[in-house]
Amino acid sequence: MKRKIEIADYAGKIMTETGKGILLTTKANGQVNSMTIGWGFLGIQWAKPIFVVLVRQSRHTKKMLDENPEFTVNIPLGAIDPNILGVCGTKSGRDLDKIAALGLTLEEGETVSVPAIKELPLTLECKVIYKQDQDPAAIAPENDTRFYAKGTANEGDYHTAYYGQITAAYIVE
Numbered sequence: 001m002k003r004k005i006e007i008a009d010y011a012g013k014i015m016t017e018t019g020k021g022i023l024l025t026t027k028a029n030g031q032v033n034s035m036t037i038g039w040g041f042l043g044i045q046w047a048k049p050i051f052v053v054l055v056r057q058s059r060h061t062k063k064m065l066d067e068n069p070e071f072t073v074n075i076p077l078g079a080i081d082p083n084i085l086g087v088c089g090t091k092s093g094r095d096l097d098k099i100a101a102l103g104l105t106l107e108e109g110e111t112v113s114v115p116a117i118k119e120l121p122l123t124l125e126c127k128v129i130y131k132q133d134q135d136p137a138a139i140a141p142e143n144d145t146r147f148y149a150k151g152t153a154n155e156g157d158y159h160t161a162y163y164g165q166i167t168a169a170y171i172v173e
């Protein structure tokens with residue numbers, strides 16, 4: 001069962017949990033895949049409620065989002081198995097069916113083709129209405145060095161911002 005919520009009532013919770021790690025779930029070519037995200041923001045643009053996710057070019061999730069521009073954001077309410085954020089934050093859907101490996105329980109989406117996840121019940125269903133590759137030249141040198149430095153595994157692996165219009169918000173019960 002899904003209990004509808006007012007997004008604004010959960011804005012603080014969404015912000016706090018994003019800083020600790022939440023899931024971004026996508027679906028394309030019959031595959032459902034979740035990755036851990038620690039960056040993202042809630043706001044309003046074009047008179048619509050929006051959640052923006054920042055996805056590096058190397059992620060399998062980027063390929064999936066470009067194929068099917070819909071996603072769910074899955075936020076814990078209470079304690080969860082730390083393995084969930086660990087596996088989804090270190091393994092790629094290219095190599096592993098993370099949903100099956102973790103035994104996660106999927107709930108069909110209401111307004112998108114991507115499911116919610118019962119174990120992380122606070123759910124935002126999102127349709128991508130804008131995407132933008134972040135412009136390396138416009139990134140402050142301090143952050144460019146810290147997050148994309150030459151000679152590191154993240155060299156040149158810039159983020160794309162996907163603006164998801166929130167089309168449904170609820171708690172899976």
Ligand SMILES: Cc1cc2nc3c(=O)[nH]c(=O)nc-3n(C[C@H](O)[C@H](O)[C@H](O)COP(=O)(O)O)c2cc1C
Nearest residue numbers: 035036037038039055056060061089090091092093
């Ligand atoms: C706490 C945490 C936060 C993360 N936040 C992000 C993020 O905001 N954006 C991103 O591109 N990768 C982020 N990652 C890395 C991805 O979750 C990781 O590379 C994942 O394996 C990608 O999965 P995929 O290849 O199936 O898309 C984060 C990882 C952790 C552990």
